Amino acid sequence: MIEPVALVNKQLVASGFGRAAESYDGAAHFQQQVAAEVYQRIPESLHPGVVVDLGSGTGMHTARLLDEYSAALVIGCDLSWGMLKHAKSRCSMANWCGGDAEALPFRNGSVDLVFSSLAIQWCDAFERVLSEVYRVMRPGGCFVFSTLCEGTLGELHHAWQGVDDFEHVNPYPAFEEHHQAISQSGFEVESLDLIPHQVFYNRLGELTRELEALGANTLTVERRQGLMTPGRYRALQQGYEMFRNDQKLLPATYQVLFSVLRKKG
Numbered sequence: 515m516i517e518p519v520a521l522v523n524k525q526l527v528a529s530g531f532g533r534a535a536e537s538y539d540g541a542a543h544f545q546q547q548v549a550a551e552v553y554q555r556i557p558e559s560l561h562p563g564v565v566v567d568l569g570s571g572t573g574m575h576t577a578r579l580l581d582e583y584s585a586a587l588v589i590g591c592d593l594s595w596g597m598l599k600h601a602k603s604r605c606s607m608a609n610w611c612g613g614d615a616e617a618l619p620f621r622n623g624s625v626d627l628v629f630s631s632l633a634i635q636w637c638d639a640f641e642r643v644l645s646e647v648y649r650v651m652r653p654g655g656c657f658v659f660s661t662l663c664e665g666t667l668g669e670l671h672h673a674w675q676g677v678d679d680f681e682h683v684n685p686y687p688a689f690e691e692h693h694q695a696i697s698q699s700g701f702e703v704e705s706l707d708l709i710p711h712q713v714f715y716n717r718l719g720e721l722t723r724e725l726e727a728l729g730a731n732t733l734t735v736e737r738r739q740g741l742m743t744p745g746r747y748r749a750l751q752q753g754y755e756m757f758r759n760d761q762k763l764l765p766a767t768y769q770v771l772f773s774v775l776r777k778k779g
């Protein structure tokens with residue numbers, strides 16, 4: 515029997531991020547660090563006329579792209595109207611558009627640089643994102659991005675497994691799956707790195723509150739999650755305690771893939 519394909523519920527994703535638009539920046543320390551690493555990877559030789567920040571969120575990085583490429587048309591594109599509204603209010607100089615990374619609202623061969631940080635992992639199929647970015651990219655243009663791979667929030671996933679059989683952490687494709695999709699995309703690979711990052715907390719509550727403030731606690735596919743009772747939360751805390759390190763801190767691991775892809779031109 516063929517397993518039903520789990521389709522990402524994009525309305526849930528968009529509304530989850532929309533609700534978090536006000537609190538996102540205050541909690542996004544790790545996301546800022548990753549975006550800075552993506553930014554550093556943009557080839558210096560690139561002089562883009564049209565730049566898209568894909569999954570632009572609150573627009574923090576769109577504003578930076580606008581500073582760097584002041585002569586370019588810079589567009590922040592996001593699935594979430596709540597995020598777009600917030601981004602527009604902070605940076606009216608950029609252009610903002612609603613759109614899905616898997617069905618981009620841009621013409622073929624019209625974009626020179628697509629920048630994207632920690633957004634693609636919210637999509638259904640990485641292959642579809644690649645094919646859409648390839649379609650809208652002008653020959654010679656670059657796709658510079660980060661996304662998350664299997665093993666991300668592995669400690670939380672492991673701790674939940676001791677509590678019940680439901681899925682509480684979104685599944686992330688393996689690095690090899692990303693690698694294979696990229697090798698079939700038509701892009702030339704300028705770089706492709708998997709770099710684990712860890713964020714540390716004193717208590718589990720700091721991590722769960724942070725995920726909530728980021729809007730990153732939304733499950734992309736609706737699944738029964740079970741009610742969070744005090745007893746279940748205690749069991750979750752106990753499960754997480756096994757990861758407490760020598761500095762007495764709880765780690766949360768993120769497997770971050772960074773890549774620079776170029777369309778031959």
Ligand SMILES: C[S@@+](CC[C@H](N)C(=O)[O-])C[C@H]1O[C@@H](n2cnc3c(N)ncnc32)[C@H](O)[C@@H]1O
Binds near residue numbers: 545549634
């Ligand atoms: C974790 S936030 C990252 C925001 C920003 N890039 C940053 O680094 O802070 C993920 C963003 O991707 C957006 N997003 C999720 N799925 C998307 C999709 N299919 N197409 C476009 N944007 C999407 C969300 O609405 C959210 O604003």
